[in-house]
Amino acid sequence: EADIYQTPRYLVIGTGKKITLECSQTMGHDKMYWYQQDPGMELHLIHYSYGVNSTEKGDLSSESTVSRIRTEHFPLTLESARPSHTSQYLCASRPTGTDTQYFGPGTRLTVL
């Protein structure tokens, strides 16, 4: 079983608020990912991290930012949330040397 956690699981906020979605894993994995998924749609990669202090943007343009100060922690921040940010955000990790990703339970964000 993978040990990857996301908080909060559900979040409803107003437009303009700053929010941080938390993702933590206890497996010591170097690689971590953030995906965005609208209901019934495919997952889109929005951020990727090779390791500590190494992050890159994914294919889908996103107004969010990420940081990777510690191996186990990969938070995603929206400086000013908008209704278009309403979606599910999924965090994943994988160890170096394998392509198997382990996903967290997701955060369902609603911006009013």
Add this chain to the structure above:
Amino acid sequence: DAKTTQPPSMDCAEGRAANLPCNHSTISGNEYVYWYRQIHSQGPQYIIHGLKNNETNEMASLIITEDRKSSTLILPHATLRDTAVYYCIVKDPGTYKYIFGTGTRLKVLA
């Protein structure tokens, strides 16, 4: 981009084998095929992966054609809890990106 093609939906009777096909005709020689499933809106769950040989684990079997252009995930005795969206994935060659696609929505019927 490495891409996969899957049927959008399938039904399967409970207790029967569910065979989920996937086309990946542009897969490169050293790229693995991965299968994940997503139940409701939970995070995707890894099922199985393979390169060119058939693979089996406690969850499923994976059959890969000799030319590697397609594969089939087999759930030997489907249960109601296997109702989910199943994704066939290959990694974009030379990158860290995994192309998920829209998957196959499998409904297991009682």
